[in-house]
Every structure is written in C-alpha cells, then in structure tokens.
Amino acid sequence: MTTPPPPAGPGAGPALKRRLGVFDAVVIGLGSMIGAGIFAALAPAAGAAGSGLLLGLALAAVVAYCNATSSARLAARYPQSGGTYVYGRERLGNFWGYLAGWGFVVGKTASCAAMALTVGSYAWPGQQHAVAVVAVVALTAVNYAGVQKSAWLTRVIVAVVLAVLAAVVAVCLTSGSADTARLGIGTDATVGGVLQAAGLLFFAFAGYARVATLGEEVRDPARTIPRAIPIALGITLVVYAAVAVTVLTVIGPDRLGDATAPLADAARAAGAPGLVPVVRAGAAVAALGSLLALILGVSRTTLAMARDRHLPHALAAVHPRFHVPHRAELAVGAVVAVLAVTVDVRGAIGFSSFGVLAYYAVANASALTLTPAEGRPPRAVPVVGLAGCVVLAFALPAASVATGAAVLALGAVVYAVRRTTDRD
Template sequence: MPSGGPSAGAPGGVGGELLRTLTLRDAVGVGLGAMLGAGVFAVWGPATRAAGPAVLVAVLLAGAVATCNALSSAALAARYPAAGGAYVYGRERLGPLWGYLAGWTFVVGKTASCAAMAMTAAAYLAPGREKVAAVVAVVAVTALNLAGVQRSAGVTRVVVGIVLATLLGVLVAAGLPGAPTGGTVPLTVGDDVLGLLQGAGLFFFAFAGYARIATLGEEVRDPGRTIPRAVVVSLTVVLAVYLLLAVGLLRGLGVDAVAGSSAPVADLAAASLPGPGETVVRVVAGLAALGALLNLLLGISRTTVAMARDGHLPRVWATLSGPRRVPRTAELVVGAVLLVVVLLADLRGAIAFSSFGVLLYYAVANASALTLRWQWRGAPWVPALGLAGCLTLALALPGPAVAGGLAVLALGLVGYALTRRRDAAG
C-alpha cells in the first residue's frame, strides 16, 4: 500500500507551490459558501418528491454521511495539505489509480454542479433569459477567480452572511404566531426505503461543499490545525441551518407543497413575509448560487492542477501565474468547458448526476482514511460508515444518473489506461 509522511503529495512540477494566504475565517467562509449555495434553495423539491414524509430523516441521513466524510477528509487534509483533496489522498494511501478516479469523479461531478449553479442563479435573477445570464455568470466568476483566491474568499464571506441572515429571517417570520401553516413535521422512515435513500442521496448535493476546504489545502495557513477546525465548524453550522429550514418548510408549506415546488424557500417567504419578502429571497438565492459557483470553480481548478502535475492532464495546466501564483491556465480551461456545458447540456438531472460523482469521490476519501489507523482510536467506524454510506446513497440515486455516472467512470478508466501506456512508451 502506498504511503507517505506529512510531506507526501507535496506540490511539485510546473510552477511550484501555491501561496498560503487563507486563515481559519477564510476557510470556514469557503466551506459555508460552497454548502449554503443553490443547493439550499433548489434541492428541497426533488429530495422531498423522492423521500416523501421521510424527508426530515433523509436530511439527517445525508448529514450523518457528510459528517463521516468531513471527519475523514479533515484527518487526511491535515496529513496531506496539498491541492487536490481526495485525489491526493487516494494516490498516497491507496495507489495512483484510486487517486486518479477520485480526481476524475470530482471534476466531472462538480462540473455538472457548476452548470446547475449557473442555471439556478440565472433562473432566479433573470427569468426568461437563463442561457445568456448563465454565460455571463460563468464569465464573471471565472474572472474573479483569476484575480486570486484571497479575493474570492472575501467575496464568499459577504455572500454567506447575506444568505444566513435571509434564511434566519424567513424562519423567524414563519415561526411567529399567526404565520400560515401547511401541516405537521413528520419524523418517520415509512415503508419506501429506496425513496428515503434516494432522497438522502439527492440532498447530499446540498452538503457537498466542505471538501472545498481540503482541495484548497495548499493555500491554507497552518493546515494541520486550520483545516480540521474549518471543516467541523462549517459542517455544524450548515447542518443546523438545514434542519431548521426543513422544519420551517414542512410546517409552513406541508410535504406535498414542498415536493411540488421549484422554489419552496421563496414560497415560504411569500407566505410568511408580506410585501417584498419573496423578491428578496429570489435575489439572495441568485447571489448564493453565484457564491457556490465561485467556490466550485476554485475546487475544480485546484484538482485539475494536482492531476496535471502528475501527468494525467496536460502539464501546462499546472502553471501558476502572477505574484499571487494563481493557476490561471486551469481556471480558463475549466471556465471554457463549463461554458460549453451550460450552452448545450440538458441539466434536469444535474443534481443526481453530480451527487453520484461526488459520493464516489468521498468513497475514495473514506477508503483512504481507513488506512490511517492511528487516527481512529476509539472511533474506527467513522471512515467505514462513511464509505458504506457513500456507496449506498450513490447506488440508490435515480437509474439514469447511476447509468450515466458509471459510463463516465468507465471513460475515465480508459483515459487512465491510455496515459499509463503513453508514460510507459516514453
């Protein structure tokens, strides 16, 4: 089994090291921005349609799997504080193939997430002009990332503050005496176990953001201390917000209304906040989607840099530019690919497809964490439960997403075989 010390997986190759400029506050902001994005506004309808009255249990189940993933990712990120996240962990702990598969599923799955975020922002902010607005969003966010990660982290903190304040305002209004109620808050598993698992798998889309902290590990100050704390803090805050929002939505609208709505948070605001409440929520939802897109592009470009350093992608993509040592080539490549996806792809299944890829990504992370036996004294079940949970939720997703994900995985294996043959010939 490949292994390495704390410096294993350190950056090398084209361009040298990224600069460590992110503080704990920055890292927490990045994690919150990635999780409190379009998912919190868009995922409730699909997840509730799948889980039905068990939607609250689905949220808890997705949160439990996410917690195990977060603890595994934090332990690994502290040991391997290099850009790339589970790509680096899989490579160092399990072997190059597993690292490659983690990087491949992350880049493909998160590209689908980026497209969903861009289209969600456009739908909220520019209804009727979604395609043009989505293209403008991708170009603007890519330009911001080209200016450097520190500026991106600063913008993310502002977006997170606005989103949290808005969600809490809606929840307070919905909980006031006299506010409309649509039903009870069911806490039941029911007979449809597959629906529950499918709902949890879809809802995982809204949790999949804490790894952004790990993928930026090479740019975090004192990563051994900062990354674990940032992961735990951001995930705890988000889980609390999601549970409160689930209760508010179910109490204010009812299960059927949430399941049938494309914008249930806006619907709750319209029912609870007379006047401009719905408009405010729609504007904030659009900003949140842009904030999530900002952070997603950061994570994809850093994983691209790590894979390019190892020759799985063109090495020139690992080039770092300017005094801030920004991976501008990787940023531009990812932005160009995303523009094509936004313009051409049918994104109705983007959430499920993205969840499938990201769950496989975290499965590699948990399998890697299992090899850190010294880390899990008293809690060896953490990475094991995370691994089992990821695989179960991934396979429970809708059939087209699973089939498409497996096809993309097979394509990635073909690409890996070709690069290995090229390296052997050279």
C-alpha cells in the same frame, strides 16, 4: 503530529501561496454549501422522500460527517491542492487517486453548471442561460485575481444569504400558516425514497471539500483544516434543518416536492409577498457563492491532476503574480460556460452527487489506511462513510446512476490507455 511536506507528484510545479486562516476556510466551506442545499436540492429531495425529507436530511448529514472527518484527517496529513485525488494516490495507489480526481472534476463541473443556471433562474428567469454564462465569466475573473479576493467576496455572499434565510425562518414560523402536523412522517415515506433524498441532499453538504482542495493555500493546515471543516459542516446542518422544518410547516412535503422556488413559495404562503423578491435575490446570491467556491475547488483538483500529467500538463501553471492556477481556472470556466447552455439543473444534481459520492468513497478508504500516529479517525467513521457513500450513490435516480457509472468507467479506460501508451 508533525505534518510532512506536500508530496511532490511526478509533474509538480510551483507551490501556491498560503493565505487562508480558519475563518476564511470556514466561510469558503459555508459559501459552497448553503446556496446549493437550500435553493437547489431541497425540492427534488422532497419529491423523492415526501414526508420523510427530514430523515433523508439526517442520513445525508451522518454520511457527510464521516466524510468530513476522514477528509480533515487526510488533509492535515497531505496539505496539498487536489484533495482526495492526492489522498487516494498516496494511500491506495495512482489509479484510485486518479479515479477520485476524475469523479470530482466531472461531477463538480456539472455542479458548477447547475449553480450557474440557478443564478439565472432566480435573477432573470427568461434569460437564465445567458445570465449563467455571465456569472461563470465574472466569477472566473474573480478567482483569477487571487484566492484572497475570492475569500473576501465569499464572506459578503455568506452574510447576505444567512440574513435572508433568517428572515424567511422568522416570518414563516410566526405566521398563521405554520402547522407542525406537516412534519409528521406518513405512508408516502419509503426506505428507497429516503435514501434517494439523502443522496440528492448530499450534493448540498459536499461543499466542505473546498477547504481540503485548497490545502496548499491554507496557513498551518494541520490545525486549520481539521478545525474549519467540522465548523462549516455544523453551521450548515443547523441552517438546513431550520429552513427545511420551516418550509415543511408552511407548505408541506407535497407542495415542496413540486416547487421550483420553495422558499419564495413559503414566504408567499406565510402572507409575506413582499419578502419574495428578497428571497429571489438571496437565492441568486447564494448560488453565486456556491459557484465561486466550486470553480475554486475544481480548478485546484485540475491543477493537481495536471501536475501528474493525468490532465494536460499546461494546466499545472501557477500565475507568477496572483499565485493561482490560472490556466486551470480558465479551462474550468470555459467548460462550465458551455455546459450552462445545455444542461438540466435537476439532472446535473443527481449526476454530480454520484461522482462526488465516489470521490468520498475513496477518501474514506484512504482514511482507513492511516495509522494512529498519522491521526486516523475512529475506525467506525471511515467504515460508515464508505458504506454510506456506496449505498447513497446507487439509491440516486436510475439515470444519474447510469450516467455517473458510465463516466467513471470512461475515466478508467482513459487511465488504462494512458498507462499502455506510457509503457510503449
């Protein structure tokens, strides 16, 4: 299939430079997923699902697979920064593209704040807000210097995190504290709880979107993106399943649901207190990896929306030397730094999940419009993905649903006012 050139939006500016291959794209996807999933979303998901946690993980993985497949086919067709903002605009119309982009930018900005606070809570619990702001400033500077430097740093982070997780799994499973009976599904597992857990865990799987939103910086995107996304998702699922099973067998679903540092608690329960500082350091590094990739993705969607003047057009500038959307990156970094001082981590996860599920609902609806010649996935994939996104979004905690729906409605009002102003 021949990939068309990136569609030029009404305010398209200079193109970004294609520097990323399959390996770098996979690593960026891993970096944005693993930190969020293991160290931020596992405990609240266990609190919702109880002994049904693994069912929630499996359901989240199915929806994520459908979303990833739809996104990969669309990204190969439209290799341009912006992800589903571009796909919705091209396949469904300007409003749906705008709504997807709005949901992504707002939801993922909250994710950035959650990850920054996760860095702070593990690195220096008494000064988590200050550490969070420093982390945001530092990683914004890394992204400003160019996407290759971001990819290099992400490689290091992913390697460190995988080594730490492997150590936790090995120590816990070989300890006398491991009890496979804790994996059984009890009466505490309800359908609503499992669905809510799946919605919260979806926060942990959504990182493969970074690969699609970097479409304009990927070499040979028609081949690279459809390969990189499922590889990153598959590796992440294996890691999540291994860690979730390990932690459940050592501390059980009740303790996991109440834990603020579940992997550290598991290492302590397994009789390896010396591993706890290593786990804390690994958690901080993992959250840094997620934050790095999140800022990267949000700034690219901001760039795409600014090109089309849905956001201030000044944010569409591309740096002449570093070939990055430097104004968008600085703006995103500034907003995240402010949020890092004010938001709650668990609330941010639910709010982010709602916005990103809305984003992927548009992606699946867009994939349904592809023809076989354009690489449409099997029809069941986007249908299941679309239905799954809607169900999981409204299964989230009520506060997250109310806030997320209000923010999407605000975005729709802003769009309508802008259209009216343009016509006048």
